[in-house]
Amino acid sequence: MRTPIACTLLALALLAGVATAADGDRRYVGISGFAERPVTGAPSTTYVLRTSYIVPGSWKAAKAKRRAITRRFGPVGSCRIKITVTGRAVADVDEPAASRVTRLLPASGRYVHDEGTRRSAAWRVIRARGSDTITGLLVRPAPTVRTQPQGARVWLQLRAVGRVDPKVECHSGGPRSVAGAFGDLLAAGSLGGFQPR
Secondary structure, three states, X not given: OEOHHHHHHHHHHHHHHHHHHXXXXXXXXXXXXXXXXXXXXXEEXXXXXXXXXXXXXXXXXXXXXXXXXXXXXXXXXXXXXXXXXXXXXXXXXXXXHHHHHHHHOOOOHHHEEEEEEEOOEEEEXXXXXXXXXXXXEEEEXXXXXXXXXXXXXXXXXXXXXXEOOOOOOOOOHHHHHHHHHHHHHHHXXXXXXXXXX
């Protein structure tokens, strides 16, 4: 598990890699999104969601609208891993962020590639048992909510999923590499926004 100090140092190091992009190939690329979305589980409620994170500069991005919330990358490496990163607002049970991310991505032992907390947020990266699919999730309670859903609260989530091309032979190094990148993406990532009305 990464400590808050380690997360802060990682974020600074990754942002430095983004900032030096003018000097040549970028080690990391900053991605941001902004959109008004219905809150899943509370269809009469909307939330203006803001996402921000970094990805390796080697990941080829699919074309997307500027500031799109959902982004696709890849194929990555010899395993031709296709990656989707998306954000959403969800109405769900009120619980600690670390408990929530563990409940939504249950795994243990070698199937947990990364996890940590930072202030009110928590993230986790796992590989599903018997699968090469890598999933990462960052969660935090939504700030600036005018009215919380009855018996619940609004959560913001950033989910990253990497799926190996089933047509190619893949060794474990490919998914492990993507899992490491997901850990950096989520540890340095941020979620914010507001409920407009």
